[in-house]
Amino acid sequence: MIEPVRFTPWLRGVALKYLVPAWFLIFALVHVMDIVPEGRLGFDGRIYHRAAAAWLGGMDPWKTGISLPEGTYHFAGLPPTVLAFVPTTVVPESVFGALSFVFSAAAAIWIVQKLRLPWSWLLFPPLVQGVLLGQPGIAVLALLLTAHPAAEALAAAFKVYALIPLLASRRATGILVFLVATGLSIVLFPGLWFLWVSQGAAVASRLVGEAAGGVGATAHWWLLAPTVAAIGVIAILDTRAAGWLAVPALWPSAQYHYPVMALPAIRILPALVFSIPILGMPAVAVILHAWLMLYDRFVRREQGRSMLNGPSRVRVDRNLA
Helix, strand or coil: CCCCCCCCHHHHHHHHHHHHHHHHHHHHHHHHHHHCCCCCCCHHHHHHHHHHHHHHCCCCHHHCEEEECCEEEECCCCHHHHHHCHHHHHCCHHHHHHHHHHHHHHHHHHHHHHCCCCHHHHHCHHHHHHHHHCCHHHHHHHHHHCCCHHHHHHHHHHCHHHHHHHHHCCCHHHHHHHHHHHHHHHHHCHHHHHHHHHHHHHHHHHHHHHCCCCCCHHHCHHHHHHHHHHHHHHHHHCHHHHHHHHHHHHCCCCCCCHHHHHHHHCCHHHHHHHCCCCCCHHHHHHHHHHHHHHHHHHHHHHHHHHHCCCCCCCCCCHHHC
């Protein structure tokens, strides 16, 4: 197995203090320049608000969207997502767009603090993009990190992919609360569900086009098999980590902010790859993550044993290996 570059304590300190934040900043600015000049702050929050308002007004939420010069972006969530955003309609769409940016920024700060990451991780490009867009996916991770069943259920209502880390972490109560709430929504609002069922396939197909296939492996056949294998390896070594990493790597039509879900299991080198706004990079990052885990488990352990009989041992930060 090829050995990763070893970092001396001095170089490790320099990388963590200067090089990693600089890397994050460079690619974060790509998203800033793409979103801010076009007035798209809170753009995603507005889409979710518009869908809920359309349903309350007797219209089809899956036909709502916001047009930009390059095309129209439509709502593509499930019925529980529509219902979860109904309370936001008490304020105008423009106001909620601004609030979604503020709420996402607060959630990002809480996530970094909860995970005990350096504050420079607020520049993590997928996090920056999600915050600027007011993307509910940022709130999803914050809710999951509370480990409270009601918050976990709300996270799954916002984004159904939240069920993956819940399953991997065996958070049965949160899953049960979500399933019970979903069942009640089917009983209370059958029309909303019939409407979604009648066009679910078309909505999914439209999303693939609007997301340019997605940033993960599902849109890139040559990455799919190695990515699935990587998730399998990670699951064997750390089931919970696999749950966090599977979302950006394998979820259909994944977008650039999806790697935020990897933060609870993040390593530095994969994080640098996650930061690059190129389709397929999340899959590459997860493959790298799996390789590093294998190296830690089978190579570095043996090296550590052999070095016990030597004159000294060199401590290497696993997150920089």
